[in-house]
Amino acid sequence: MSNYHIKHLEEYFQVYRKSVENPEKFWEEIAEEHFLWRKKWDNVLSWDFTKPEVKWFEGAKLNITENCIDRHLLTRGDKTAILFEPNNIKEEAQHITYKQLHQNVCKMANVLKSKGVQKGDRVCVYLPMIPELVYTVLACARIGAVHSVVFAGFSSTALATRINDCDCKIVITSDGSFRGKKTIDLKGIVDESLESCEGVKTVLVAKRIQSEITMKQDRDFWLQPLLEEASSECEPEIMDAEDPLFILYTSGSTGMPKGMLHTTAGYMVYASYTFKNVFNYTENDVYWCSADVGWITGHSYIIYGPLANGATSVLFEGVPSYPDFGRFWQTVEKHKITQFYTAPTAIRALAKEGVDYVKNYDLSSLKVLGTVGEPINEEAWHWYDDNVGKNQAPIVDTWFQTENGGIMITPIPYVTPTKPTYATLPFIGIQPALMNEEGKEIEGNQVSGRLCIKFPWPSIARTIWGNHKRYKETYFSAFENKYFTGDEALRDEVGYYRITGRVDDVIIVSGHNLGTAPIEDAINEHPAVAESAIVGFPHEIKGNALYGYVILKDTGESRNQDNLRKEINQIITEQIGPIAKLDKIQFTEGLPKTRSGKIMRRILRKIANNEADNLGDISTLLNPEVVEGIIKKVLN
Numbered sequence: 340m341s342n343y344h345i346k347h348l349e350e351y352f353q354v355y356r357k358s359v360e361n362p363e364k365f366w367e368e369i370a371e372e373h374f375l376w377r378k379k380w381d382n383v384l385s386w387d388f389t390k391p392e393v394k395w396f397e398g399a400k401l402n403i404t405e406n407c408i409d410r411h412l413l414t415r416g417d418k419t420a421i422l423f424e425p426n427n428i429k430e431e432a433q434h435i436t437y438k439q440l441h442q443n444v445c446k447m448a449n450v451l452k453s454k455g456v457q458k459g460d461r462v463c464v465y466l467p468m469i470p471e472l473v474y475t476v477l478a479c480a481r482i483g484a485v486h487s488v489v490f491a492g493f494s495s496t497a498l499a500t501r502i503n504d505c506d507c508k509i510v511i512t513s514d515g516s517f518r519g520k521k522t523i524d525l526k527g528i529v530d531e532s533l534e535s536c537e538g539v540k541t542v543l544v545a546k547r548i549q550s551e552i553t554m555k556q557d558r559d560f561w562l563q564p565l566l567e568e569a570s571s572e573c574e575p576e577i578m579d580a581e582d583p584l585f586i587l588y589t590s591g592s593t594g595m596p597k598g599m600l601h602t603t604a605g606y607m608v609y610a611s612y613t614f615k616n617v618f619n620y621t622e623n624d625v626y627w628c629s630a631d632v633g634w635i636t637g638h639s640y641i642i643y644g645p646l647a648n649g650a651t652s653v654l655f656e657g658v659p660s661y662p663d664f665g666r667f668w669q670t671v672e673k674h675k676i677t678q679f680y681t682a683p684t685a686i687r688a689l690a691k692e693g694v695d696y697v698k699n700y701d702l703s704s705l706k707v708l709g710t711v712g713e714p715i716n717e718e719a720w721h722w723y724d725d726n727v728g729k730n731q732a733p734i735v736d737t738w739f740q741t742e743n744g745g746i747m748i749t750p751i752p753y754v755t756p757t758k759p760t761y762a763t764l765p766f767i768g769i770q771p772a773l774m775n776e777e778g779k780e781i782e783g784n785q786v787s788g789r790l791c792i793k794f795p796w797p798s799i800a801r802t803i804w805g806n807h808k809r810y811k812e813t814y815f816s817a818f819e820n821k822y823f824t825g826d827e828a829l830r831d832e833v834g835y836y837r838i839t840g841r842v843d844d845v846i847i848v849s850g851h852n853l854g855t856a857p858i859e860d861a862i863n864e865h866p867a868v869a870e871s872a873i874v875g876f877p878h879e880i881k882g883n884a885l886y887g888y889v890i891l892k893d894t895g896e897s898r899n900q901d902n903l904r905k906e907i908n909q910i911i912t913e914q915i916g917p918i919a920k921l922d923k924i925q926f927t928e929g930l931p932k933t934r935s936g937k938i939m940r941r942i943l944r945k946i947a948n949n950e951a952d953n954l955g956d957i958s959t960l961l962n963p964e965v966v967e968g969i970i971k972k973v974l975n
């Protein structure tokens with residue numbers, strides 16, 4: 340028998356040991372007993388981090404939607420699979436059963452086929468958090484198409500980049516989206532981006548906000564009438580274990596966003612197994628992850644992980660502040676939520692509004708609370724624990740990345756004693772290492788270093804779409820024979836991990852990864868800007884906010900600085916999205932550079948963090964004299 344549901348700490352250590360001493364045997368047992376295969380594998384694992392190449396369950400045949408939907412039909416056909424909670428509180432929630440999910444996914448799959456989508460094709464999904472989003476994602480998987488979900492808060496430029504990078508021929512979107520009191524013109528954004536996406540021949544449009552939009556003849560089609568006509572039966576395409584399942588873009592420190600490619604079998608096994616244990620999931624639970632499906636957390640822990648376990652997963656369209664700051668807690672009470680999983684930013688924002696919004700609701704159904712996406716500070720952790728969990732629901736501080744596919748370091752609730760701000764112990768099968776800058780592993784406890792993983796796990800991304808070289812350089816070149824996360828971590832006296840932050844030029848703002856380079860490129864497009872540099876600085880709610888240092892061109896005219904700031908943020912919003920706007924913009928005469936011309940962000944970061952008295956030796960800079968000027972004008 341495999342250890343699919345870990346119940347106590349001794350069992351965790353025992354299973355962990357097994358998973359590390361004989362990973363192939365361990366994962367083979369999990370895969371064999373808990374999933375539906377059309378054909379078993381010939382080989383459990385082959386890997387080589389120097390290439391890098393990783394293959395799990397090679398030779399196996401399956402379809403992930405059979406595992407997430409069909410196999411539940413007999414035993415759980417009338418159970419709610421997706422519980423849709425709309426933005427507007429007056430609109431009724433929808434309980435979509437496994438049977439209905441099956442029908443809708445099959446219909447959507449048939450619509451995609453009728454528009455010429457074939458196995459291996461990439462499908463861009465740019466939808467709000469509505470049931471059609473889940474249907475589309477699963478419909479792609481049903482027919483072997485590769486979904487590329489783009490978060491519907493990204494701008495038209497960002498969307499176009501992602502459509503073109505993986506060559507999507509079709510986009511699924513909606514007339515618009517609801518976001519609290521606002522509506523967003525998603526179709527308009529799609530139209531704009533398609534001006535630079537020649538490959539897109541078809542756009543399917545779900546009706547959501549009933550707005551007037553223009554439909555381009557022979558390109559744009561309303562989804563609903565097509566769905567109504569489509570058959571509700573669609574045989575699943577039988578896929579190889581290593582066939583691509585999806586592409587999901589994440590920001591890098593330089594250049595283009597990286598299209599992380601995940602494949603089928605290993606991803607399914609790991610997303611499912613982590614979901615079961617990290618949320619202590621049992622049959623009658625009502626589980627809610629408030630992330631957007633546009634991020635990896637939504638892929639693995641709204642859709643694939645929960646559905647593979649036959650769970651009820653809440654799909655929330657709204658925002659935490661609408662109609663008021665009690666929305667999360669009201670929804671917990673309304674649906675008797677048992678597991679609630681959100682981001683530290685949301686917790687901090689709600690904590691700031693006071694406990695009255697929490698007190699009004701009965702939260703006694705909660706048995707597990709989770710956080711993800713960024714470090715959680717001690718104060719927010721305790722606020723969550725005291726006011727939401729009433730010290731009864733353990734908090735799982737889960738660490739992972741788009742590249743990882745599933746949760747990597749986390750407590751297991753009711754198993755691992757928690758410790759505020761600590762993600763605690765590696766999940767089963769995960770072998771972390773802390774490395775020093777000379778490339779040596781740091782052994783022992785009470786140490787900190789760069790976080791690497793020494794051994795492949797089933798859901799590791801296999802490549803960056805179209806750029807394997809970059810995949811190797813980014814993740815497998817910093818440390819020999821190890822996957823490098825880009826994060827720094829410390830290990831305490833008992834071996835618990837605390838993730839302390841990024842060591843590269845990625846800044847996590849409100850849980851969103853932002854690369855400095857694309858933002859600087861956007862700023863530099865402003866005609867008055869000569870050069871710019873972005874750093875992060877601590878922000879009470881967002882975790883980090885962005886601080887921009889901008890050198891203006893000497894045009895002889897004087898410009899109103901506040902207007903310039905607005906214009907710069909406007910360009911960023913257009914090129915990337917509102918999440919990348921700068922909180923502070925300091926105009927400066929120069930930027931500190933090394934003799935080879937590289938901007939010294941370390942110094943800029945310290946200045947923005949009010950640590951200018953601790954800059955270290957700056958005499959080796961090309962232009963140490965600029966530093967004084969920057970410090971004088973720092974914005975507080």
Ligand code: WTA
Nearest residue numbers: 711712713714736737738739740741826838
């Ligand atoms: C950060 C999100 C501290 C980390 C699932 C990582 C965290 C990046 C945590 C990946 C956590 C994620 N504690 N930091 N519990 N979870 N991070 O790809 O820096 O959007 O590298 O995946 O978020 O962000 P991504």
